[in-house]
Amino acid sequence: MxxxxxxxxxxxxxxxxxxxxxxxxxxxxxxxxxxxxxxxxxxxxxxxxxxxxxxxxxxxxxxxxxxxxxxxxxxxxxxxxxxxxxxxxxxxxxxxxxxxxxxxxxxxxxxxxxxxxxxxxxxxxxxxxxxxxxxxxxxxxxxxxxxxxxxxxxxxxxxxxxxxxxxxxxxxxxxxxxxxxxxxxxxxxxxxxxxxxxxxxxxxxxxxxxxxxxxxxxxxxxxxxxxxxxxxFIQFHPTCLYHPHAKSFLITEAMRGEGGLLRLPDGERFMPAHDERAELAPRDVVARAIDYEMKKRGLDCVYLDVSHKPADFLISHFPNIHARCLELGIDITRQPIPVVPAAHYTxxxxxxxxxxxxxxxxxxxxxxxxxxxxxxxxxxxxxxxxxxxxxxxxxxxxxxxRSPQAQPDLPAWDESRVTDADEEVVIAHNWDELRRFMWDYVGIVRTNKRLERALHRIRLLEREIDEYYANFRISNDLIELRNLVLTAHLIVRSAMQRHESRGLHFSRDYPETSATAMPTILRPRRARHPEDLHAPLAADA
Structure with missing residues (x-):
C-alpha cells in the first residue's frame, strides 16, 4: 500500500x-x-x-x-x-x-x-x-x-x-x-x-x-x-476535420470567430437560414444545422471556408491547422475545409x-x-x-x-477468484457496438424509440461485462469498456427523463422547450453487498 x-x-x-x-x-x-x-x-x-x-x-x-x-x-x-x-x-x-x-x-x-x-x-x-x-x-x-x-x-x-x-x-x-x-x-x-x-x-x-x-x-x-x-447534455463540436487520415482533429471555434463561413458543396452559405447569428451562433445551433443539411442532402460533410482572409493572417493565427491541413492536401488559404460534427464535451x-x-x-x-x-x-x-x-x-x-487524518490499513485487491481471460474479442466487439449505437441513437437528434433501443442494448452489454469483470483478471480495455457502458447508461437515462428540447438535447418527440428549467439529477443505489469490492452498482435513478 x-x-x-x-x-x-x-x-x-x-x-x-x-x-x-x-x-x-x-x-x-x-x-x-x-x-x-x-x-x-x-x-x-x-x-x-x-x-x-x-x-x-x-x-x-x-x-x-x-x-x-x-x-x-x-x-x-x-x-x-x-x-x-x-x-x-x-x-x-x-x-x-x-x-x-x-x-x-x-x-x-x-x-x-x-x-x-x-x-x-x-x-x-x-x-x-x-x-x-x-x-x-x-x-x-x-x-x-x-x-x-x-x-x-x-x-x-x-x-x-x-x-x-x-x-x-x-x-x-x-x-x-x-x-x-x-x-x-x-x-x-x-x-x-x-x-x-x-x-x-x-x-x-x-x-x-x-x-x-x-x-x-x-x-x-x-x-x-x-x-x-x-x-x-453532450456537446458536439460543429467542425471536426473530415478526412480518412485525420483522426479526431478539431477545427477551432476561433476560425469562425475570425470570419470563417460554412458552405454547402456548391459554395452556398446555409447558417443564415438557421439562425440570425449565422456562423457565430452557439455550438449546439451550428451542429444541428450542419447535421440537418447533411441528412437532408445526403452529404458526407460540409465546408468551412476562410480562404477569403489574407494568407499571412491565417498562417499566423492558425499555424497548426494550416500545417495539418497542408499535410492532407488542403490549403486553407485557397480551399475550404471539409468538416463534420463530433462529440466534443460532456x-x-x-x-x-x-x-x-x-x-x-x-x-x-x-x-x-x-x-x-x-x-x-x-x-x-x-x-x-x-x-x-x-x-x-x-x-x-x-x-x-481539512484536518489531518490517520489513514487506516486498506484491503489489498483480491484476485483469488478470477482467472486469465480466454479471449479478448468480446471486449473489442462490445466496445465497437457501444460507440456505434450511441452515435446512431443518442446523438445530435434523439427520439424516444432510439433511446429505448440504446438502453436495451446497454443492459445486454452490462450483463456481459459484469460477468467478465467477476470471472477474469482485469485489463485496460475491460476497465475502460466497463466505465464507458456505465457512462452511456447514465447519458441515456438522463435523456429519457428530459421531456423537452433544450440546448444540446434535442428530441423529435418533445421539440418544445419547457417553461421551467430543471437539471437532471440521478442518484445511485449502493451495492447490496458492501464487502464485495467487485459488486456493480445499478445505473438507476
Missing part, C-alpha cells in the same frame, strides 16, 4: 493545476495518469481561455453570454463564481510562464479573440494551440516538483470508500490502480482523492477527444455513491459544490468530470479551461483547510 496526502486521478489542466497548488503548500501528491502527463483533452484544446480582460468587456456581459448559451440551465451562483475569478486564473497562468499570443495594444498586452456565443473579444490564447502551450508549461513544473509523485501508465480501477469495506465511518480512502506495465493492481491510500479524469467522448463513434476520454471518473464516482447531473458529470466536493467525504471532482452548474444545457466556448483553473484553486483551498 502506497500512502500520500492527496491522490489526483488525471493529468489534464485541472489535475496539474490542483497538484501544483497542493504541492507548493507542502502536501505529498500522487498524480495518476493512464498514459503520459501530456495526454489529455486539455492539451488538445485549440481556442483558449475565456475571461474578462478588457475594459470594454464586463463580468455581467460574460455572465450573460454564459447563461444564454446554457439555455436556462446554468447555475447562477456557480457561473458568477467562475466568471468573477476568471482574471485571477489567467494571471496565475501568465505568472507560470504560459506563452499566450501577445498584442501590445491591448490592456494586458495579450491578443484577445472572439468565439461563438461571446459578445466581446475575451479569449486569451496561444495561437491555435492554447491547451498544448498551457500543458507543456505546467507539465515541466509538475515534473520538477519534489512533492508530486508521478505515476504514468497507471489506470484507476475503482475508488476505496468506507461503506464498501465495512467502514461506514470512512469517506473516500484511496483507490485501486492498475499498473499497465506489469498488470498488477496496487493500493493507493489517501484521505483525499480528486477526480480530474476528463469526459466521456469515446462513448461515441466520432469524437474530438483523445482515446483516454472514457468516463472513468464519472463511473467511479457513481459506483462510490455520488450523484451525477445533466448527463444528457457538460454534465459528478455533482459538486463551489469547493469541488462530491457527496462522498474526501472525494473531489473537477474539470470535465464534474457537474458544477456552469455549463447548463450547453457550454459556452472556452469556458471549460477556465472552469478547470477556478475549481482547482477552490478545491486546493478546501483540501488544505
Amino acid at each position: 502506497q500512502t500520500f496526502d492527496v491522490l489526483v486521478l488525471g493529468s489534464g489542466l485541472a489535475g496539474q493545476a490542483l497538484s501544483l497548488r497542493l504541492a507548493e503548500a507542502g502536501r505529498q501528491v500522487a498524480l495518476i495518469t493512464k498514459l503520459k502527463l501530456e495526454d489529455s483533452a486539455s492539451s488538445w484544446a485549440q481556442g483558449g481561455v475565456a475571461a474578462v480582460l478588457d475594459d470594454e468587456d464586463s463580468i455581467e456581459a460574460h455572465l450573460r453570454d454564459t447563461l444564454v448559451a446554457g439555455a436556462g440551465l446554468c447555475d447562477l451562483e456557480a457561473s458568477r463564481f467562475v466568471v468573477e475569478n476568471g482574471r485571477r486564473a489567467i494571471e496565475w497562468l501568465i505568472a507560470r510562464g504560459v506563452p499566450f499570443t501577445r498584442d501590445e495594444g491591448s490592456a494586458l498586452g495579450y491578443h484577445l479573440t472572439r468565439e461563438g456565443g461571446h459578445s466581446h473579444r475575451r479569449i486569451v490564447h496561444a495561437a491555435d494551440a492554447t491547451g498544448s502551450a498551457i500543458q507543456m508549461t505546467l507539465t515541466g513544473q509538475v515534473k520538477a516538483h519534489p512533492n508530486i509523485h508521478i505515476f504514468e501508465r497507471h489506470l484507476a480501477v475503482d475508488l476505496i470508500v468506507g461503506w464498501k469495506i465495512g467502514r461506514p465511518d470512512l469517506g473516500c480512502a484511496g483507490a485501486y490502480v492498475l499498473d499497465l506495465d506489469d498488470d498488477q493492481v496496487d493500493t493507493f491510500s489517501a484521505p483525499v482523492v480528486a477526480l480530474a479524469t476528463g469526459g466521456a467522448g469515446k462513448v461515441y463513434l466520432y469524437t474530438t477527444n483523445p482515446d483516454t476520454a472514457t468516463g472513468d471518473g464519472i463511473a467511479m464516482a457513481w459506483r462510490a455513491g455520488c450523484r451525477v447531473g445533466n448527463m444528457e 457538460c454534465g458529470g459528478v455533482r459538486v459544490d463551489h469547493r469541488a466536493r462530491t457527496d462522498v467525504d474526501g472525494l473531489y471532482a473537477l474539470g470535465e468530470t464534474s457537474y458544477t452548474g456552469l455549463h447548463g444545457a450547453n457550454r459556452l466556448a472556452s469556458n471549460s479551461l477556465l472552469e478547470c483553473l477556478v475549481y482547482a484553486e477552490s478545491a486546493a483551498q478546501d483540501i488544505l483547510a
